[in-house]
């Protein structure tokens with residue numbers, strides 16, 4: 001089925017010539033983004049997220065590979081011929097134009113009739129709740145307001161795809177939360193395909209229909225937030241998306257054998273051969289701490305986080321494990337360093353990483 | 356806003372700048388006052404002025420009286436000179452802008468380390484005397500000059516062009532001389548320009564020319580206005596360039612004024628012309644202040 005695919009990136013590669021030699025910003029990236037979905041590119045700084053967006057927008061052309069929009073190759077088209085709009089990280093609002101003029105710019109360039117431009121502009125102003133500020137210049141707005149205008153400007157021409165490059169990174173925490181909801185609402189209301197870039201895993205998990213985790217110019221894993229969080233393919237993804245415990249183990253039948261000698265049930269065993277050395281990923285909130293019945297462990301440290309308390313544990317072989325427990329009403333978990341405890345894992349919590 | 360102690364102290368110390376202020380006022384307004392007075396006196400027979408109130412000079416700016424029958428008519432020659440001055444100055448401004456914009460753009464888009472070098476190269480012509488540079492241009496434009504040698508040598512034109520002593524020669528010379536005055540403010544404006552706005556323009560379906568017209572030019576307007584004033588004002592009063600390249604035939608206001616104080620022996624007319632030149636420049640400056648004030652109001 002290709003007709004529900006909006007953007008189809010096929011083996012896109014981008015090499016920059018820098019003074020210090022060439023930089024491979026994207027290394028054969030293939031990804032299909034569906035119509036009307038909220039798709040997020042997640043990865044640390046420098047992994048190639050912006051480069052991928054710029055290839056889709058048309059500001060850069062791929063060194064190799066192609067980019068399709070609704071099934072047609074757009075690799076050779078300049079940005080002004082692509083029905084794709086960008087919300088720039090720096091907003092890039094035109095300083096010489098008012099909010100209203102900024103928003104109507106795209107519609108005017110498309111040659112839309114005057115009354116349609118005015119009507120559509122008013123509509124979008126309303127949508128981002130900036131009607132009262134319509135005649136101000138961008139410099140007279142706060143960061144959050146500029147953000148809304150940038151969004152409105154990119155939405156006004158009703159593009160097929162909206163590209164958002166870390167649009168919320170310059171906002172403070174409270175405003176960022178607000179805008180996250182706002183963005184999600186706008187995406188649902190307009191039905192436009194959103195390709196959103198962030199290096200904030202929480203943002204990616206809460207907002208997206210699907211997430212692509214990137215590293216060093218490659219896409220490591222694509223999936224919905226739950227898949228990515230509960231079944232990371234490798235150590236990098238597991239670590240990048242929330243905190244994770246990693247334990248070394250070997251495959252032992254349908255179970256895995258830890259370095260302590262204990263065997264535990266794990267998912268993902270089938271992908272590996274008997275006796276293979278593997279890495280296990282266990283989320284801290286899936287670690288249970290009891291008096292007896294599990295692996296023997298010693299409390300090394302307790303760290304109070306308010307709602308949670310983190311318990312740093314040492315297993316029999318010296319490997320470390322963090323358990324995240326809900327703090328009791330008193331705030332005192334009642335375990336001090338040196339205490340002997342017993343550790344077990346929630347059903348399905350132990351993941352054998354693919355590689 | 357509350358004034359700091361330092362600001363207050365600095366304000367009270369203005370007396371220290373009195374010598375400089377005195378010099379400035381005397382040097383700037385002194386000659387101007389003399390000119391303003393001379394313009395209303397009677398011309399002396401051989402030179403200088405006679406201290407009799409007269410408006411003849413102002414009459415002579417635009418009109419002439421036939422020496423035989425006393426009929427009054429418009430002084431065509433004067434009008435031609437005024438028109439040539441304004442026209443050549445405007446054209447010089449336009450040409451320096453046309454060449455200056457790409458040049459300034461080029462410099463502003465070089466890596467930071469190279470920029471200083473390019474700006475330095477732009478200012479090198481200022482190191483040489485204007486007269487010497489103008490003679491160099493003359494050497495290029497001459498009938499047997501470099502330009503004609505190249506053009507005929509390449510069989511682009513059959514006969515050498517007679518450029519020297521025409522308006523074109525004056526225009527070429529002034530464009531060459533004043534180009535840096537256009538490039539520098541343009542560079543300053545482009546240097547402040549956020550290049551990401553160009554991508555924003557492309558992203559919003561504006562083609563290359565539209566981005567230039569709707570995004571780049573409006574934003575660097577202060578630089579364009581400053582450069583235009585810096586070129587237009589001295590062009591209007593240019594003396595050396597039209598004198599050398601126009602060969603005394605293609606006079607501009609500056610040459611005409613000089614003529615009145617020299618061979619013309621009409622100091623009052625020269626003074627009146629100088630005041631008129633000042634008036635035109637003043638109008639240009641008002642335009643500049645208006646343009647930059649509206650920019651500030653916008654921003």
Ligand SMILES: Nc1ncnc2c1ncn2[C@@H]1O[C@H](COP(=O)(O)OP(=O)(O)O)[C@@H](O)[C@H]1O
Pocket residue numbers: 016017018023024025043044045046047048049050051052
């Ligand atoms: N114009 C460029 N010239 C040279 N190298 C670049 C250029 N743009 C990006 N890069 C390099 O490409 C890599 C990916 O950059 P980018 O796509 O901006 O990453 P991200 O947006 O994920 O932080 C980085 O190593 C960066 O230094």
Ligand SMILES: [Mg+2]
Pocket residue numbers: 046049050051165
């Ligand atoms: Mg980036």
